[in-house]
Amino acid sequence: xxxxxxxxxGGFGREVKMLIDHINQKNEQFEIQxxxxxxxxxxxxxxxxxxxxxxxxxxxxxxLCIAVxxxxxxxxxxxxxxxxxxxxxxxxxxxxxxxxxxxxxKIGNGNIICAGVIITVNIVIENFVILNLSCTVGHDTIIKDxxxxxxxxxxxxxxxxxxxxxxxxxxxxxxxxxxGENTIVGAGAVVYKSLPxxxxxxxxxxxxxxxxx
Numbered sequence: 001x002x003x004x005x006x007x008x009x010g011g012f013g014r015e016v017k018m019l020i021d022h023i024n025q026k027n028e029q030f031e032i033q034x035x036x037x038x039x040x041x042x043x044x045x046x047x048x049x050x051x052x053x054x055x056x057x058x059x060x061x062x063x064l065c066i067a068v069x070x071x072x073x074x075x076x077x078x079x080x081x082x083x084x085x086x087x088x089x090x091x092x093x094x095x096x097x098x099x100x101x102x103x104x105x106k107i108g109n110g111n112i113i114c115a116g117v118i119i120t121v122n123i124v125i126e127n128f129v130i131l132n133l134s135c136t137v138g139h140d141t142i143i144k145d146x147x148x149x150x151x152x153x154x155x156x157x158x159x160x161x162x163x164x165x166x167x168x169x170x171x172x173x174x175x176x177x178x179x180g181e182n183t184i185v186g187a188g189a190v191v192y193k194s195l196p197x198x199x200x201x202x203x204x205x206x207x208x209x210x211x212x213x
């Protein structure tokens with residue numbers, strides 16, 4: 001078995017611990033070492049140890065898998081780019097209940113794909129993407145690095161999601177659209193038209209309400 005630790009001891013980090021437990025119930029692969037988090041904990045978290053601040057990962061002397069359980073794309077990207085230890089591996093974690101339509105779907109490294117997700121055909125999911133509970137991803141969609149999708153997001157076919165996009169719970173993205181990098185789509189929004197980069201969009205239909213750096 002490979003040793004694995006989780007970055008982020010909050011609610012989603014504990015859900016990722018549960019995901020790893022479910023993977024191991026199906027096919028024993030990982031030995032959970034604990035959590036790294038910049039918040040100090042003086043107790044175990046859901047039965048596994050607190051291992052210290054995130055910067056300590058660069059001091060690890062033996063092979064270790066890391067799951068990055070951070071929803072905010074910008075924070076996630078900054079953390080990952082700060083890890084330079086050659087002993088660290090970023091496996092993709094896929095819950096046993098996930099449906100992936102065909103072998104022509106390409107899935108990169110460091111992704112977290114939670115229970116109930118459906119991924120259909122001819123899809124590209126790059127690296128460090130989170131697909132939270134019961135998301136659906138339609139045919140020919142491309143999802144680029146660091147993007148995060150909260151529970152029950154629906155993505156129709158032939159959508160391009162650029163780098164570091166955050167999509168809130170229950171949002172829906174209609175087919176043949178593009179979402180610009182660093183854009184935030186609010187919970188429950190319905191995206192009928194492509195969205196530019198660096199904006200926050202909310203509503204039905206989703207419209208930008210502000211832009212940010």
